[in-house]
Every structure is written in C-alpha cells, then in structure tokens.
Amino acid sequence: MTSETQPATQSPQSEGQSSKGTIRVLQLYPREMNIYGDWGNALVLKQRIKWHGYTPELLEYNVGDDFPDDVDIIVGGGGQDSGQLVIQDDLQARADQLRELADNGAPMLVICGLYQLFGKFFKTSTGPTIPGIGILDVETQGTDERLIGNVIMKSAEFGDIMGYENHSGQTTLGPGVQPLGTVTKGAGNNSKDGHEGARYNNVVASYLHGSLLPKNPAIADFLIRTAAERKFGTFVPGSPDDDYARLAREHAARRPR
Secondary structure, rough: OOOOOOOOOOOOOOOOOOOOOOOEEEOOOOOOOOOHOHHHHHHHHHHHHHHHHOOEEEEEEEEOOHHHOOOEEEEEEEHHHHHHHHHHHHHHHHHHHHHHHOOOOOOEEEHHHHHHHOEEEEEEEOOEEEOOOOOOEEEEEEEEEEEEEEEEEEEOOEEEEEEEEEEEEEEEEEOOEEEEEEEOOOOOOOOOOOOOOEEEEEEEEOOEEHHHHHHHHHHHHHHHHHHHHHHHHOOOOOOOOHHHHHHHHHHHHOOOO
C-alpha cells in the first residue's frame, strides 16, 4: 500500500480526556444471533463512540437475562432458523419493552434474523411459523431460493450502502415502513421488488452482513447521533478516522456479485 492510500492513524479518546457522556449499546442475543460477524457492528459503535468523545458501555442480552435499564442503542444480528426458535419465547416476553423503545425513537440496528423477527412473522420453509414482535410492518416467507452475494444499494438517507447478503427468507414490506434503499447490485429483501431493508422511526433493518457498519460509517454515526440527542439534548461530533472504511468501500464496490 502506498503512502497516498495508507490510512492515517488517530488515537481514540484517551483516558485522561473529558468524556461528553456515556452511551450504552445493547447487543441482543449474541449467543444465538451472531452469524457472519454481526457482533462487529457493536464493536464499530464502541470505537466510533470513543472517537466522537463519548464513553461507550457495551452490554449483552441473552435468553433469560435481566433486561438492562437506560439502553441508548440496540443492535441485533442474524442467525439460523434454529437460533430464531431458541430466542422466540424470550423475545416475545421482551416485546412490549422493545416496542416502547422503538416507538419512542430509540435507535436500533437489526440484521437478517432479528430483522425478520422484528416484523410480523417468519414462516419457515420447513413449516413452522415464528411469530415476530411487530415493530416493523414486514412479513417473511422462507423459500428454497437462496439470495447470496455482495450488495450495493442507493439510500437517500445514507448514500451508497454496501454489504453481503445470504438468506432464503424473503421479506415483503407493508405500508408502515419504508425501504432502507434500492438495490443496484444484488437481490435485497426478496427476488422481486428491488428494495433492501426497512426503516421505521430510528430503527434500521437490513439483510446485510459483512458486518454492516465497518463499511457504512454513516449508519453508525446516525445511531450514535440519535442516541446522544435523545440522552443529552445535543450531539457534538468528534473526528472519526474513516480512512479504513473508505478503502473497504472502494474494495467492496469492485467486488463481483
């Protein structure tokens, strides 16, 4: 790598530097719902919160745990159908709390399997229907067709979004949500309408793994900014180092489907 393309190094918030406040990030069900490195989304948030001058607190919630108070950002990943079956009863028990948070504007990022279960239901290809918690006006049907490969989509809110999809569930959006973006490479929510993901209030839902946030810092900063504004009344940005993200995006844009 030449000196022109070598990312600049930048120190995160040092221990002696005054913090603008603590932002608490909760990862939902990392034991069962952490396929294709989705835990990396929480790690990106942790680092970028530091770069913006705030103090990150990373929390986990698994089946049977006490749900923590005062959560600022919620992230959740994908999993196999078996993982969704493991968490379904516990997720239903937490549905009212999660719906209240979403309706009140809490920022959330849900990927693949939890995207499906934040909707109305996921009817698996083998027969069982897993009920969702209805935060998102979406329905998912399991199929024998697997949508797999690199994805690029256009988003009016976040610009070009890049990631990797691998799912056989096909999701249809209802009138209560908007698509996250329009696919220019790849399939997206299903093999028909050219849309990817869903948006409701400050909830961002997507099928894109990779993990998503390292290549899409605009989404990460949206979650952080929204959390800070809700908690502190304002967001004072720092100076994140986006050089590696830029190089990753350049590489991803050249990748075949």
